[in-house]
Amino acid sequence: MILETHNSNLYFDGCDTIELAKEYGTPLFVMSETAIVDKCQELKKDFLSQYENTRVAYAAKAFLTTALCKILEREGFCIDVVSGGELYTCISAGFPSEKIEFNGNNKSEEEISMAIDYQVGRIIVDNPADYQVIQRIAREKQKKARILFRITPEIKIDTHAHISTGQKDSKFGVPLNDSIFYPLIQAAIESEYIEFLGFHFHLGSQIFDNQPYINATIKTLDLIEEVRKRYNYTIQELNVGGGFGIRYTEGDSPKPYSYFLEPVMKLIYEFFDSRDLKRPSVVIEPGRSFIGESGITLYTIGNIKEIPDVRTYVSVDGGMTDNIRPALYDAVYEGAIANKMNLERHKNVTICGKCCESGDILIKNLCVPNVERGDILTVFNTGAYCFSMSSNYNKNRLPAVVLTKEGKARLIVKRQSYQDLIERELV
Ligand SMILES: Cc1ncc(COP(=O)(O)O)c(C=O)c1O
């Protein structure tokens, strides 16, 4: 059990969260190595060991640190990066470059050069212009770039519009218009500097239904068939992205990876087997589902303001600077007063941050026991897209991150200092 209560204190992965808050300060991200490794096991059981020639490329945008790179390397996973910064982090951590896959709708020339120089395993080409630059830089360097084309599968999903990517009107992916798509494929097949391996799609994030994956796979297999007919060329790899939903609140009912991937793999194998073709490699890119439930955030409660007959605002020492998701997507989180776990919860309050924004609300309605200044609030399941999207707004310092493992904790990211905040500034 990753969450337990002892003497009214919340324990996370065997560590007393109140002690963690004292030792490392707040706001504090606490990530459980135990939970991360369990997730690796789950992916191995449900996917990697079920099917040959499969890979998991963890979507680094959800959360990335050097320490995580080390865990992923040890577990044999790949990493999907989307920027020079993510790429640099992985390379600096000694992560094998051939296990890195580079996504992104507007990779800069510098980033593409880095990717080609480091010889990353895959570059996912996002659009025709991206292709032109990648092939030109590969030619200039006299190297061959191993690519997949990210397609826009034209599939709508049931999630927040801001995190939906597979619909036709999307900034991501190659449009499937014949006049755009096929010339691109032909160019890639013919280019000396490109090894065209296959297709990629990513539908969006926090998805609970497998039907969009099934529909997108069918659509991609149709394209594969058409490419075979037109160019006598069979792709070797298919990347079906990430997007698998997690549990933030009672209302979310996440499904196992197998629920999404079994029907997808069945379709792919049927297609290739029935044509007597070599089965392709299949890659997935989970971000949120890999890391989201492995992290919590700890805050110290400060001012409490009651507005009679309206609401009670309970302020914490962080906010939208360490979790922008409620403000950006109306994301809902659960939380608890970590030093009062045994007390009866009887009052609904609004948890707000310390930033100068009315939208800086972390939890709109949290039922708490008698809450006081100095109490420690924990917000659950903040492992994904909180630390990675954190900001210095109002010149707040970025929080520290600790990694726990069965009762032991170590600092993996230092809290920013005030000096850090002005380090890059010139007079
Ligand atoms: C290309 C790509 N792959 C993977 C992911 C990871 O998605 P998620 O964190 O929902 O699994 C994203 C983000 O949505 C993405 O854009």
Ligand SMILES: N[C@@H](CCCC[NH3+])C(=O)O
């Ligand atoms: N940042 C988003 C997900 C975007 C996924 C990347 N395409 C979130 O917090 O839910």
